[in-house]
Amino acid sequence: MADQPSLDDVVAATVVDPGSTHEFRLADRAQRNEELFPDKDQAKDSLKADAQAIDELQDALFAAQCGSLLVVLQGIDTAGKDGTTKAVFKYTSPLGVRVHPFGKPTDIELAHDYLWRVHQVAPRNGHIAVFNRSHYEDVLVVKVRNLAPSEKVEQRYEQINQFEKHLVENGTRVLKLMLHISKEEQGERLQERLDVPKKRWKFNPSDLEDRKLWDDYQDAYETMLRRCSTPWAPWYVVPSDSRSRRAAIAARLVRRELEAMDPQFPETDYRPEQFKID
Ligand code: AMP
Numbered sequence: 528m529a530d531q532p533s534l535d536d537v538v539a540a541t542v543v544d545p546g547s548t549h550e551f552r553l554a555d556r557a558q559r560n561e562e563l564f565p566d567k568d569q570a571k572d573s574l575k576a577d578a579q580a581i582d583e584l585q586d587a588l589f590a591a592q593c594g595s596l597l598v599v600l601q602g603i604d605t606a607g608k609d610g611t612t613k614a615v616f617k618y619t620s621p622l623g624v625r626v627h628p629f630g631k632p633t634d635i636e637l638a639h640d641y642l643w644r645v646h647q648v649a650p651r652n653g654h655i656a657v658f659n660r661s662h663y664e665d666v667l668v669v670k671v672r673n674l675a676p677s678e679k680v681e682q683r684y685e686q687i688n689q690f691e692k693h694l695v696e697n698g699t700r701v702l703k704l705m706l707h708i709s710k711e712e713q714g715e716r717l718q719e720r721l722d723v724p725k726k727r728w729k730f731n732p733s734d735l736e737d738r739k740l741w742d743d744y745q746d747a748y749e750t751m752l753r754r755c756s757t758p759w760a761p762w763y764v765v766p767s768d769s770r771s772r773r774a775a776i777a778a779r780l781v782r783r784e785l786e787a788m789d790p791q792f793p794e795t796d797y798r799p800e801q802f803k804i805d
C-alpha cells in the first residue's frame with residue numbers, strides 16, 4: 528500500500544489552532560487539498576486501513592471500558608456528513624457505534640434548553656457516537672435564520688465550550704470535523720441530486736434557500752470555529768470537495784483519537800487453565 532500521510536501532517540493541515548483562533552480565516556482553508564493524498568487510490572487505501580483499524584480499536588475500547596468518543600460532523604448541505612460516516616465506520620461493528628442526526632428540534636426539544644437533546648445521546652463508556660449535525664446548529668442555522676435572539680446565540684459559544692469540557696473531564700473525547708466544500712462543488716452536488724433518480728430523495732428545496740445565504744453561513748461557521756476550537760476539543764477543517772480524500776482525512780483523525788485513548792484488553796482475574804470445557 529502507498530504510504531499514509533503521518534497523523535501529525537493530517538493534524539497540521541486541518542486543525543484550527545486553539546492558541547491562535549483570532550487569526551483564523553475560513554477563506555484561508557482550501558476545500559480541495561491534494562497534498563496529503565496526491566492520488567485518489569492512495570486515499571482509498573488509506574481509508575480502508577484506517578477504517579479496519581477503527582473497528583479493532585473500538586472493540587478494544589468496549590472491552591477496556593476506558594472512555595468514549597464523540598465525533599461531531601458539521602458542514603453545509605451536501606458537504607458529505609452521511610458519506611463520511613458510512614466510509615469511516617464501514618467496518619465498525621454496529622454494536623459499538625451510534626449515529627445521531629440532529630434535525631429541526633421537536634416541540635418537546637424546544638421546551639428544553641438546546642443542549643438537552645444533545646447530552647442525552649452522548650456516547651456511553653466503550654462506545655463511539657457520531658453526530659450528524661449537532662449542538663452547533665444552535666449557533667449556525669439558528670443564527671443565520673434568526674431563530675433565537677442574538678444575545679442568546681452569543682452566550683452559546685462559551686456554554687458549548689463548557690459543555691464539551693464537562694464531557695471531556697468525564698471520559699468522553701470530543702472530535703469535531705467541519706466538512707468544508709466550495710459553493711461550486713455544492714452546486715454540482717445539488718444538481719446531481721436532481722439528475723440521479725436514486726439521489727432525488729435527498730433533495731430538499733429548502734437547501735436552495737440556505738444556498739442563497741451562503742456567505743452568512745460561511746461567516747457563522749468562521750465564528751464558530753474561532754470561538755469553539757478549544758484545547759480540550761479543537762476543531763478540524765476537512766477539505767471536502769474530493770469525496771475520497773475527505774473520508775481518508777476524517778478516518779486518520781478518528782483513528783488518532785482512538786489510539787490516544789490506548790484501549791487495552793483487560794487482564795482477567797482467573798487463569799484460563801483453571802477451566803475445562805467439556
Ligand atoms: P438534514 O441534515 O438534511 O436532514 O437537515 C436537517 C435540518 O435541520 C437542517 O436544515 C438543519 O439546519 C436543521 N436543524 C438542525 N438543528 C436545528 C436547530 N437547532 N434549529 C433549527 N434547525 C435545525
Ligand code: MG
Pocket residue numbers: 604605731734
Ligand atoms: Mg439536507
